[in-house]
Amino acid sequence: MASKLTDSQLTSIYGRRITNAVSLFEPYELGYRCPRGHRGVCITWSEFKDHIWCYRCKLDYLSGICPIQRPSWQSVKDFKSSLSKLPFKTRIIRGVDWGLEEIEKEVDNS
Numbered sequence: 001m002a003s004k005l006t007d008s009q010l011t012s013i014y015g016r017r018i019t020n021a022v023s024l025f026e027p028y029e030l031g032y033r034c035p036r037g038h039r040g041v042c043i044t045w046s047e048f049k050d051h052i053w054c055y056r057c058k059l060d061y062l063s064g065i066c067p068i069q070r071p072s073w074q075s076v077k078d079f080k081s082s083l084s085k086l087p088f089k090t091r092i093i094r095g096v097d098w099g100l101e102e103i104e105k106e107v108d109n110s
């Protein structure tokens with residue numbers, strides 16, 4: 001499941017992301033989680049294109065193998081629209097991901 005490739009192999013196959021670019025959304029804001037279920041701030045965009053990095057697993061995962069659940073801020077229509085733009089078919093988890101609200105609550109309480 002996880003990438004068994006070395007960093008240099010990942011670089012030559014997928015390429016590296018532009019390092020000074022700011023992504024519009026973090027993967028958890030789009031409802032992604034790692035194949036082992038880690039989500040929220042546990043995951044971020046990998047330094048390699050088309051990959052998600054999981055801090056818990058300490059692995060790069062191809063984003064196409066990472067399941068997605070509709071984030072609570074997105075309407076069903078917008079979620080379906082964004083899924084249709086993905087270059088791959090991924091596993092969709094039923095229901096709504098409230099993870100973003102949970103993170104905001106943690107920030108408010110600290």
Ligand SMILES: [Zn+2]
Nearest residue numbers: 034038054057
């Ligand atoms: Zn993980």
